[in-house]
Amino acid sequence: MKSAQQLDQEAKSLLAGLPETLSAKDRLAIPVCPMPSQDAHARCRNMQEVALGYSEDQAVLEAKRCLNCKNKPCVALCPVSIDIPRFVQLVAERKFRQALEVIQESSLLPSICGRVCPQENQCQKNCTVGKSHKSIDQAVAIGRIERFVADWARENNVSVEVRIAPATGKKVAVVGSGPASIAAAADLRKAGHDVYMFEALHKTGGVLVYGIPEFRLPKKLVETEIRKLEDMGVHIETNYLVGRTRTIDELMKEDGFDAIFIGTGAGLPKFMNIPGENYVGVFSANEYLTRSNLMKAYDEKAAQTPIYHARRVAVFGGGNVAMDAARTALRLGAENVTVIYRRTREEMPARREEVEHAHEEGVEFLMLSQPVAVRGDEKGRVCAVTVRRCELGESDESGRRKPVEIAGSDYDLPFDCVIVAIGNASNPLIKMTTPEIEVNRRGNFIVNEETCETSIPGVYAGGDIVLGAATVILAMGQGRKAARAMNEYLKGK
């Protein structure tokens, strides 16, 4: 693997060799700039960020690959419709501040989205450059350029001033402080409302802080983004659990809120419902990651919150959270970490980049395997997992081939820790205390698709509480959509 310096040198010499004005053919001839990253052997034992980010010349070179095509397939697939070709052109011209301004017209969180968005399924999916090369890997690396712009701005203390409309006298509550709520709070505040953000935990950021590990998303970045909200005048109240500290009804009727946005996410961990799941050493991915990320248990000298030490860790599931949990377990010193998934690597919902990173770091993959029981020793501690082999059958409604268990194929594998990462359901707390909110059978809030309004007038919802476990950027998209509708609603009040 090439070092960051080597990659930067390569970009410099390629840039120097480019003609003054570039034809489409010239642009298509520029190779994709690889992302510099920490060496796999070193990084699997530290918590520092894996991907190091483009240098200035790498970003400029990569931006020059964009054809600025007419149909802009990238914008169409961006959940918050960032004017991608425009900011990419500005990066190509080294006008980074203007590039930031363009991004921030649509997104408040470029440093985060540049890192955790699944660009291969969004902006980069139908990129004309990728199509011309007949490979999605050859698409313009929009996410990496976006990240560069955000990091450049932070490192150079450049910020775009946000214009706040004159005060409307309306008071709005935003419940939760994850991506959906951050996006909604920003747009509501810009419209001149008095915005109060309520977070249950002692730190803001939601899943960005408790869920996504430091090595994928440094927590300093999240703090910086939240500070932007505070600078805009959003009031942030931590340690405030809506549904318990105050109910939705009390906020509306007693505390004088004119509208409420609920962005409380999908915070209730699912379990497999197999025997032995309550043995000591079985954790939800939420618990395992929260201990490490929010409570900093990886820093064993300083942190008071313990984390379970295990030599052989099994992770159930195949999504991004499963990859995060597996890679965290490695970093905490596990000798062997195995991801157990019932389909094959092709069907895994995790981003390919995450799977590759995990694989490089030494995570093992046991595919076509369904855990059917967890075994415990006489003290009730995990000692093995019973696995049943599967084969792929017919395609299901999601288009993926369905795993079919093979009878009589069970066998035991020794493990001393199990992390269950098979997804989250929505938290029932608000529903419990506000029964008139309509939810579907999964517990997700039912909202008007155009406005994100719930069954209670003036109460809106977005993000994973509506979508089920989805992505950061989709949640942000919903937050913005809801804020637009709320701003309209409040005009009429």
Add this chain to the structure above:
Amino acid sequence: MNKILYKRQLSAEVFEMTVEAPLIAHERKAGQFVVLQLGDDFNERIPLTIADADDEKGTITLIFQAVGEGTHRLARLNEGDCIANLLGPLGRPTDVHKYGRVVVVGGGIGIAPSYPIAQAMKACGNEVRVVMGARNRDLLIFEDRMRSIDENVIIVTDDGSAGIKGLVTGPLEELCQTWKPNCVVAIGPAVMMKFCALTTKKYGVHTLVSLNTIMIDGTGMCGGCRVVVDGQMKFVCVEGPEFDGHLVDWDNLMQRQQTFREFEQNRHHKCHIDMQIEEGRA
């Protein structure tokens, strides 16, 4: 920020604090708890039951035993200091209604959370008897408050240094036979609650227990607090902390409480020594 208005040491390791928390004081009901965290990145989140509250003054009372690093740090705060993070009220309130005759059993530090329940049970018209137990006289707390609810409160200690020598299950069994309660509320160490539940089961008396499990967020997110009740997985933080004591899988609960025992013992030892050094005792 939640200012500590009053602090008192109740016994060698047990402390009482009254803390400013107007919203929690207003909303809380008997049986609910808070989670606190002492600021910065590294302090742990500590669940504590609300022992008392004053809506007018906007305060809540917390009782805790300095057993881990977090509670030791909490014990070192003084009146005028602030608890950086205090979340609540959490959990479902106790199912308080008119049962008729209610026995409230509190064991050790569990006496504190059983007090507001005894209070609420009495306030809605129940006849209430109180049994409170501890290892020894020094660890008995809330005796006066409990006596205000039941002037014939039954006191039990392991070593006989106060009240009857023995376990709370002794007087509980006697009450079940002679007084025939309609409901028993037992709060204390898991093993105590387990045997209280086994005792009342013989007499078919409905029994509520308040579970104190490992917990991080207290809002339903981590699942660390899960217990098996009637064969079903339940989260103590949102579906509890109170459950039907006859339906709890006690052995699994007690095993799960031991998950981080080694870590906690090491830290407890270290904190204890630090505290003694500070106080000039070592």
